[in-house]
Amino acid sequence: MDTALEDRFPTCPLSLTINGKPYTLDVHPWTTLLDLLRSDLELTGTKKGCDHGQCGACTVLIEGQRMNACLKLAVTLEGAAITTVEGLGTPEEMHPVQKAFVEHDAFQCGYCTPGQICSTIGLLNEGHASTREDIRELMSGNLCRCGAYTNIADAIEEVLADRASYREAAE
Amino acid sequence: MLDRSKIVGSPVSRIDGPLKVTGAAKYAAEHFEPGMLFGHVALATIAAGRILAIDTRAAERLQGVVKIYTHENRPKAAYRDSKWKDAVALPGHPFRPLENDRVLFDGQPVAFVVAETPEAARDAAGLIHVHYAAETPNTHIVAEQHNSYEPPVARMKQFLPPPPRGDAEAAFAAAPHKVSADYVLPGEHHNPMELFAATVRFEDEGRLTIQDKTQGSQNSRDYVCGVFGLDPDKVIVKNDFVGGAFGQALRPKHHLFLAVMASLDLSRSMKVEMTRREMFYLSWRPSCVQTVSLAADDEGYLQAVLHHAVHTTSRHEDYQENVANWSGLAYKCDNVKISYELVKLDLATPGDMRAPGAASGVAALETAMDELACEVGIDPLELRVRNFVHRDQNQDKAITSKALHACYREGAERFGWVARSPTPRSMRDGNDLVGWGMAGGIWEAMMSKGEAKVRLSADGHVTVSAAASDIGTGTYTILGQLAAEVFDCPIDAVTVDIGRSNLPKTGVEGGSWTAATTGSAVQAAAKAVVKTLLGHAQSMENSPLAEASEEQVEISEGRLVLEANHQVGTAIADIMAAAGLDAVEEQAKVGPDILSMRRYAAYSHSAVFVEVKIDEELGVVRVTRVVSAVAAGRILNAKTARSQILGGVVMGIGMALHEEGLIDHRTGRIMNHNLAEYHVPAHADIHDIDVIFVEEQDQRASPIGVKGLGEIGIVGVAAAVSNAIFHATGKRIRNLPITIDKILESEAVQ
Numbered sequence A: 001m002d003t004a005l006e007d008r009f010p011t012c013p014l015s016l017t018i019n020g021k022p023y024t025l026d027v028h029p030w031t032t033l034l035d036l037l038r039s040d041l042e043l044t045g046t047k048k049g050c051d052h053g054q055c056g057a058c059t060v061l062i063e064g065q066r067m068n069a070c071l072k073l074a075v076t077l078e079g080a081a082i083t084t085v086e087g088l089g090t091p092e093e094m095h096p097v098q099k100a101f102v103e104h105d106a107f108q109c110g111y112c113t114p115g116q117i118c119s120t121i122g123l124l125n126e127g128h129a130s131t132r133e134d135i136r137e138l139m140s141g142n143l144c145r146c147g148a149y150t151n152i153a154d155a156i157e158e159v160l161a162d163r164a165s166y167r168e169a170a171e
Numbered sequence B: 001m002l003d004r005s006k007i008v009g010s011p012v013s014r015i016d017g018p019l020k021v022t023g024a025a026k027y028a029a030e031h032f033e034p035g036m037l038f039g040h041v042a043l044a045t046i047a048a049g050r051i052l053a054i055d056t057r058a059a060e061r062l063q064g065v066v067k068i069y070t071h072e073n074r075p076k077a078a079y080r081d082s083k084w085k086d087a088v089a090l091p092g093h094p095f096r097p098l099e100n101d102r103v104l105f106d107g108q109p110v111a112f113v114v115a116e117t118p119e120a121a122r123d124a125a126g127l128i129h130v131h132y133a134a135e136t137p138n139t140h141i142v143a144e145q146h147n148s149y150e151p152p153v154a155r156m157k158q159f160l161p162p163p164p165r166g167d168a169e170a171a172f173a174a175a176p177h178k179v180s181a182d183y184v185l186p187g188e189h190h191n192p193m194e195l196f197a198a199t200v201r202f203e204d205e206g207r208l209t210i211q212d213k214t215q216g217s218q219n220s221r222d223y224v225c226g227v228f229g230l231d232p233d234k235v236i237v238k239n240d241f242v243g244g245a246f247g248q249a250l251r252p253k254h255h256l257f258l259a260v261m262a263s264l265d266l267s268r269s270m271k272v273e274m275t276r277r278e279m280f281y282l283s284w285r286p287s288c289v290q291t292v293s294l295a296a297d298d299e300g301y302l303q304a305v306l307h308h309a310v311h312t313t314s315r316h317e318d319y320q321e322n323v324a325n326w327s328g329l330a331y332k333c334d335n336v337k338i339s340y341e342l343v344k345l346d347l348a349t350p351g352d353m354r355a356p357g358a359a360s361g362v363a364a365l366e367t368a369m370d371e372l373a374c375e376v377g378i379d380p381l382e383l384r385v386r387n388f389v390h391r392d393q394n395q396d397k398a399i400t401s402k403a404l405h406a407c408y409r410e411g412a413e414r415f416g417w418v419a420r421s422p423t424p425r426s427m428r429d430g431n432d433l434v435g436w437g438m439a440g441g442i443w444e445a446m447m448s449k450g451e452a453k454v455r456l457s458a459d460g461h462v463t464v465s466a467a468a469s470d471i472g473t474g475t476y477t478i479l480g481q482l483a484a485e486v487f488d489c490p491i492d493a494v495t496v497d498i499g500r501s502n503l504p505k506t507g508v509e510g511g512s513w514t515a516a517t518t519g520s521a522v523q524a525a526a527k528a529v530v531k532t533l534l535g536h537a538q539s540m541e542n543s544p545l546a547e548a549s550e551e552q553v554e555i556s557e558g559r560l561v562l563e564a565n566h567q568v569g570t571a572i573a574d575i576m577a578a579a580g581l582d583a584v585e586e587q588a589k590v591g592p593d594i595l596s597m598r599r600y601a602a603y604s605h606s607a608v609f610v611e612v613k614i615d616e617e618l619g620v621v622r623v624t625r626v627v628s629a630v631a632a633g634r635i636l637n638a639k640t641a642r643s644q645i646l647g648g649v650v651m652g653i654g655m656a657l658h659e660e661g662l663i664d665h666r667t668g669r670i671m672n673h674n675l676a677e678y679h680v681p682a683h684a685d686i687h688d689i690d691v692i693f694v695e696e697q698d699q700r701a702s703p704i705g706v707k708g709l710g711e712i713g714i715v716g717v718a719a720a721v722s723n724a725i726f727h728a729t730g731k732r733i734r735n736l737p738i739t740i741d742k743i744l745e746s747e748a749v750q
Helices: A033-040 A096-103 A113-126 A132-138 A149-170 B017-021 B057-061 B118-126 B141-147 B168-174 B217-228 B254-266 B277-281 B358-376 B380-386 B404-415 B475-487 B514-538 B572-579 B594-599 B638-657 B717-729 B740-745
Strands: A012-018 A021-027 A059-062 A065-068 A081-083 B037-043 B049-055 B065-069 B109-115 B129-134 B177-185 B197-202 B208-212 B235-238 B270-273 B288-296 B302-313 B336-344 B397-399 B432-444 B450-457 B462-465 B494-497 B553-556 B559-562 B569-571 B583-590 B603-615 B621-631 B688-693
Touching: A021 A033, A033 A059, A033 B118, A059 A113, A065 A113, A096 A113, A096 A149, A096 B017, A113 A132, A113 A149, A113 B017, A132 A149, A149 B638, B037 B118, B037 B254, B037 B277, B049 B109, B057 B065, B057 B118, B065 B118, B065 B254, B109 B118, B109 B254, B141 B288, B141 B302, B141 B336, B168 B288, B168 B302, B168 B336, B177 B358, B197 B254, B208 B217, B208 B254, B217 B235, B217 B254, B254 B270, B288 B358, B302 B358, B358 B380, B358 B432, B358 B638, B358 B717, B380 B404, B380 B432, B397 B594, B404 B432, B404 B603, B404 B621, B404 B688, B432 B717, B450 B475, B450 B514, B462 B475, B462 B514, B475 B494, B475 B514, B514 B553, B514 B559, B514 B572, B514 B583, B559 B572, B569 B572, B603 B717, B621 B638, B621 B717, B638 B688, B638 B717
Parallel strands: A012 A081, B037 B270, B208 B235, B302 B336, B462 B494, B621 B688
Antiparallel strands: A012 A021, A059 A065, A059 A081, B037 B109, B049 B129, B065 B109, B177 B288, B197 B208, B197 B270, B288 B302, B432 B603, B450 B462, B450 B583, B553 B559, B559 B569, B603 B621
């Protein structure tokens, strides 16, 4: 006879910050960050495309680093600061990367897009990409079945160039 | 008057873009209902046989499980096949989830768990034990092709091979140059990024509002109403945002049936989201074996074309697509024989996948054309130019427009084709072999019946509505542009309301016909609004437009004016005020011009040029440059149109180099049902892609001159890549995908 699920697997307390907002939650030990966001918190901007870490649609930023939310158990994130696509900008006030994606038509169906955008910001934070070749290589964890890759690379190149000129201006 | 394009044709950014890039766009699984239950499907682990028993005891004991459905307790659904047939159904018996103990394919749903949480449903599905009497499956098309048959019932008349013309066999035998070969294509899987899902809101009085991943909200609505005997007025299906589909979401899938079934049975709202693995057992591009034989004279003029195609279907339905007929109309030839058959295998029913039929058939034809060019000893582009044809010889009809010469010319120029050295293995870049290949593409320009409603408010705001879908194609944006053009307003002043079944009637989004159909309906409805407005203006005292006909007026800067003299006119707000109206609304219905279709056939065309670089030691192929030159009528939006072609090219590169559904033929089971082992092109696989549009003025293809762009981008790409690989290596590989192992087997590379 199986014991009740709750007895076998009590929930765990979890405090973390999502898009600047503090949350105090009780989560099951098996709940991934992706399911926590999408199901429990109804933050559906983060997408589920495979649930296996193979497609990148669920990419979010954990302390500024890009991560597949489906591969991260929520309980391991005590005290962490998470940023999802909802935390970057709104339709009225978009983040520069979001604007560049719209301008360059760097998506079609839009489903991989939040992951591509979070991944782009992670890429910028890492600071390793300087050429188009780098962008292609370092963005390869984010699949786009609509095939918007060249436009995504254009969008990221533009943001990189803007950043470089901003830095030059600041120096 | 509608060609004064300011907004139509220009590269307007997607109007739904800001919602998509901020995560605000909601897809089918992203809706929440109070008290909602979650479903998870248990899948068959054999490919053929019977279910002897299903043990659900352990699953039922799991906390949170509400009910488990199998074929033994499934609620009743329609008896007749006709009730199960959706708008895109095939000859044969539609699949009925949990209908009986038969297993027809690997991954078939055999049980459905409903639980309070998605985790409980998934966990319980894994605890269900099914005992089978397995039979030996047949899943290998090459091994089974001797059992092929002509489909007894045609899915569509135009899929039937045209009658033979001339004497292809005799002409082939007599010709001085000939090639003949078999081409084998594996099954491919659409893999849109969004998982299939449905969220069903169970409402009072048996009303349902369903968010479904579908390419046709009305098709899903009609299906559930047919299967469950529901009143169509009480069911609304929505698909405001569709995370890719590529044909896979044309027909309703089991998730929709099961979600609605459980919702009705339990009187609760339901959500069902598939797994990625589950999506490999839905419709797929069928594995296909083709024999193409071409013959030419010494100048390369085609003397004979023979094309025989055989592709897979399931045990229960005859899936059909137009694979081979393209060979009878792409080039001029008077001796043509085309045949087309199916093979039944123990696999799920295949379905339409981006350029169904053409992607496969033209891949074989255009590879064979390259082989013929080598055999005759002329440039492959020149071979195609010489065999240009202005007429559809299959149907003996004129062609509405065919700017293919311009595609050849502009594509070749942009690519730099003239610098190509004809000999294989003669171009290098360091350690890389360089290959340049090209191919032609063709797709039927279709228009179907469709309706749209347009409303112009006194304040100048415009609302466009139709039950159309935007699966990433840009439907929202182009419909907004078409309306903005008629009303001379910024696109921000247009609201596009689509993706809902209770809007004006629209067919499924597929076959590249949405822009032509719904776009024409929107334009017709907008024109009707202008006409009505003119009527109201003429009812005003001393109307300056009193003598004007509807052809003589247009809207400019918020006024209805004479086209010839914008000084003469009346403000829209004043016309409506005088008529006591807040808004003018009209609905229009369009359809193909049957009379014109008797005389004309409409196609979009393309020429694709590809450069590959191949590491000689590793056999790694990189597609470094692609130029796709497309003639597809009028381009409504330069930005989204280009994206459509880019996407087709990327999927074509996947077809050429990566994509293959791998089946263990001993068990009949799909082995690589995930995105790690079924490789779709990633960023690193895609380099430069250049798109050229050669515009055509073609009001015969559709009233707005549009031919559609969803399919043409992929057609010919795999052949162009394959031909480039031949040019680089001297190795002709006729079974796709061209993976490293096949290249390294090549003696030429070693």
